[in-house]
Amino acid sequence: MGDSAGSVAPTARAALDAVQRYPREAIMLGRRVLATAHSDADERSTAERAIGLALRELNDLPAALRHLRRALRAAGTPRVAALARMSLGYVLANAGRTSAALAEVTSALPELTGADAGRARMQRGVVLHFRGQFEEAVREYGIAVEIAGREGDLLLEARARNNRGLLNAHRGATLGADDDLGCAAAIFQRLGLDLAAADVRWNLGIAASHGGDIPGALRRFAAVEEEYARLNVPRPALLLDRFELLLSVPLVDEAVEVASLAVRELRRRGMASDLAEALLARARAALLAGDLETATTAAAEARARFRRQGRRTWAAFARHVELRAELRRGTRSAALLTALVRTADQLDATGWPGPALTTRIEAASLATALGRTGRAAELLAVAARARRRGTASRRAQGWYALALSRRLDGDHRGGARALQRGLAVLDGYRAALGATELRAHSGAHGQELAAEGVDLAITSGTPAQVLAWTERWRASALRMRAVLPPQDVGLAAALAELRMVSGALEEALLAGRPVTALRRRQARLERQIRELARGVDGDGGLLAPPGVQTLGEWLGGAVLVELVAHRERLRAVLLRDCRATLHDLGPLEAALHAARLHRFGLRRLVVTGDTPDARAGVEHAASALDRQLFGPLRARLADRPLVMVPIGALHAVAWAGLPTCAGRPVTVAPSATAWLAAARRTLPDGPPLLAAGPRLPAAETEVRLLSRVLPGARLLAGEGATAEAVTTGLDGARLAHIAAHGTFRADNPLFSTLDLADGPLTAYELERLPRPPGCVVLSACDSGLSGVRPGDEVMGFTSVLLALGASSLIATVLPVPADLTSTLMLDLHRRMGAGARPASALAAAQREFAADGDGSAQATAAAFVCFGAG
Numbered sequence: 001m002g003d004s005a006g007s008v009a010p011t012a013r014a015a016l017d018a019v020q021r022y023p024r025e026a027i028m029l030g031r032r033v034l035a036t037a038h039s040d041a042d043e044r045s046t047a048e049r050a051i052g053l054a055l056r057e058l059n060d061l062p063a064a065l066r067h068l069r070r071a072l073r074a075a076g077t078p079r080v081a082a083l084a085r086m087s088l089g090y091v092l093a094n095a096g097r098t099s100a101a102l103a104e105v106t107s108a109l110p111e112l113t114g115a116d117a118g119r120a121r122m123q124r125g126v127v128l129h130f131r132g133q134f135e136e137a138v139r140e141y142g143i144a145v146e147i148a149g150r151e152g153d154l155l156l157e158a159r160a161r162n163n164r165g166l167l168n169a170h171r172g173a174t175l176g177a178d179d180d181l182g183c184a185a186a187i188f189q190r191l192g193l194d195l196a197a198a199d200v201r202w203n204l205g206i207a208a209s210h211g212g213d214i215p216g217a218l219r220r221f222a223a224v225e226e227e228y229a230r231l232n233v234p235r236p237a238l239l240l241d242r243f244e245l246l247l248s249v250p251l252v253d254e255a256v257e258v259a260s261l262a263v264r265e266l267r268r269r270g271m272a273s274d275l276a277e278a279l280l281a282r283a284r285a286a287l288l289a290g291d292l293e294t295a296t297t298a299a300a301e302a303r304a305r306f307r308r309q310g311r312r313t314w315a316a317f318a319r320h321v322e323l324r325a326e327l328r329r330g331t332r333s334a335a336l337l338t339a340l341v342r343t344a345d346q347l348d349a350t351g352w353p354g355p356a357l358t359t360r361i362e363a364a365s366l367a368t369a370l371g372r373t374g375r376a377a378e379l380l381a382v383a384a385r386a387r388r389r390g391t392a393s394r395r396a397q398g399w400y401a402l403a404l405s406r407r408l409d410g411d412h413r414g415g416a417r418a419l420q421r422g423l424a425v426l427d428g429y430r431a432a433l434g435a436t437e438l439r440a441h442s443g444a445h446g447q448e449l450a451a452e453g454v455d456l457a458i459t460s461g462t463p464a465q466v467l468a469w470t471e472r473w474r475a476s477a478l479r480m481r482a483v484l485p486p487q488d489v490g491l492a493a494a495l496a497e498l499r500m501v502s503g504a505l506e507e508a509l510l511a512g513r514p515v516t517a518l519r520r521r522q523a524r525l526e527r528q529i530r531e532l533a534r535g536v537d538g539d540g541g542l543l544a545p546p547g548v549q550t551l552g553e554w555l556g557g558a559v560l561v562e563l564v565a566h567r568e569r570l571r572a573v574l575l576r577d578c579r580a581t582l583h584d585l586g587p588l589e590a591a592l593h594a595a596r597l598h599r600f601g602l603r604r605l606v607v608t609g610d611t612p613d614a615r616a617g618v619e620h621a622a623s624a625l626d627r628q629l630f631g632p633l634r635a636r637l638a639d640r641p642l643v644m645v646p647i648g649a650l651h652a653v654a655w656a657g658l659p660t661c662a663g664r665p666v667t668v669a670p671s672a673t674a675w676l677a678a679a680r681r682t683l684p685d686g687p688p689l690l691a692a693g694p695r696l697p698a699a700e701t702e703v704r705l706l707s708r709v710l711p712g713a714r715l716l717a718g719e720g721a722t723a724e725a726v727t728t729g730l731d732g733a734r735l736a737h738i739a740a741h742g743t744f745r746a747d748n749p750l751f752s753t754l755d756l757a758d759g760p761l762t763a764y765e766l767e768r769l770p771r772p773p774g775c776v777v778l779s780a781c782d783s784g785l786s787g788v789r790p791g792d793e794v795m796g797f798t799s800v801l802l803a804l805g806a807s808s809l810i811a812t813v814l815p816v817p818a819d820l821t822s823t824l825m826l827d828l829h830r831r832m833g834a835g836a837r838p839a840s841a842l843a844a845a846q847r848e849f850a851a852d853g854d855g856s857a858q859a860t861a862a863a864f865v866c867f868g869a870g
Contacts, residue, residue, distance in 0.1 A: 041076030132313025552578030667870025693740025742780030
């Protein structure tokens, strides 16, 4: 811990001083003292202590404990023995042995005075911190800061302030945390302690995340990780801080991955205290991901470890996860209700207000299900207090609790108002996130509120209200005004390097060469790009969901159908001539099953060719899906153009392949709000762009033929069709057509690519366009597919281009053969050139193309979908 060693020899003091600057050098210096025959007892104790603390910095806790025990045995004076006890207590706490740690540090206190006493007080605070005794820990840190000021010990002051600031950040007192942490970082920097300064800057990232500044936290973490790499010091426990940040968005898949990595690393290094927290992290992530078995198992192991370590506060947190998993399994019992309430009270009493709030709301829901409405009302009244303070997520949960309470009292209007207030809180949070990806994932926070609002509206049977509540949270990342990412030199360089590495990886795969190193490099670059792209501050701009009258006026003669998943049923709000109607379309699972069969059949026709069995299978699935979706609506649809707003699971439907939609102009939008925003846009007037990707001879032929239809177009083919040239050409173009190989990435849709001459162009790069194109046609496999996130948020080329401000996008939701699409594309552009709207031009071209071809041609035509305004 860098304590002074009094009268010990210079080499032993140097070893101790080097612990945080250069831990490996500290070990070398300490061993040099131990190898010297004439070193006295206190010198040997100090050397052992330096080695032990350096090994702790390098996360080798078993070896650190061995050396610190040797330091205690070797000490020749009471003071040096007390210093060894103090350091031993610190590392015991890291190892999860908090009772033994507290005993060691407390027994050291009577032998220490001055700055030494200050260090012991700080160490006692650390142990209490580990044990969850937060108020006592803050008190000990405060005493240490006072002693440091009196003694003029800057190093002690910096350490105590860092610890107090970190604890206050976790408790939500971010203002005081920033003051302490900023001061600590400045002191460490002045003292030349680079590693300690990096640790404090990481803690400032934690404070930023607890204060809701997610982009700021991401920037800090990314910068400090580079510093740790430069210093060559592992920090596996810091994965837990990254986990908390990912979960706050929430980026669930990444949180699961980080928690699992933390468990492996910390188990391997014997870091018992941090391992217990990592197991709890794994359980929390698994619960969000719906993996109830892992959630229960990991939470139980974490709870057992916390109890052995004397960490009752943390054990209550783990119990909270176990109980929530049991509730998700469908358990409904008085015993579970009692356990939930008891755990919520324990969490509140020991400084975990967030988990306590969640547990109390779920306990109230269970009480309602058990008919104990009085108990439910009591629980909700306590939970509703959270709406006044804390993070956005916590305040929104408080409003949700108030809404449930009012609905329990029969006050449905009051419940709706409370839900709206909660969603308004989350709108502000999402706007501040900036990056499209973070906004899309943050939809999970509003699911409960929006679902409750939809349920209220459906119960009342008011179609306009159902539409309003569905729009209130559906694809709301696209309701945010576009935020242009900064022209970050590092991001541009990382994207260019990723393109180069991806090209080299493809060449290596084709040549049969080893690719492990290239895959690792690709993964590293993708992570770097995600972090850099996420560190974008929002502008707070928000488009309000439109009313029925406004939508109806812009629709004109078209009909809008917005699908809604409500419990186990699929419903539709149909808007025609400014009048909304509500329809029950039957079981949700039946529609999803029919959609999967239809997509499978079309893909089979495209990939394997036309056969009677394949065509019959497609026709049967299309008929079943069409009958369920449009049978109850047919009379009101007539032959009008259609705007479809599907639920997330139906975004990949090939609509033109359904009988009701065949030959009809159909536009697909993530939400009615997004459709209206796209319809209102003024189209740019820049020259058209035509681009062809490599290894696709039909693509170059296609764009050269299109250049005759689009005079004045900028043509990019062969070596000239680079990512930079294409993005430059897209900027401000009224129309763009890109024919290339496409790849959809389900794990991260913003890494979906279009293959160009110098490598893949990702959706991330399109976010950097200053002026979006008006209409984009992507003649590429799967280019219209989107990843769907909570709140029916879509992620991919579609979401990026619409969020940027493009009006329409024509793309595919299936693989398409290049040799079949050129005729369809030529006809499409001729019709648009003659003045037809994109959706009308596509429908007419599809109808004529399908009529003249076999099943494969029909499936190819159906694969194209018009997104946006149409």
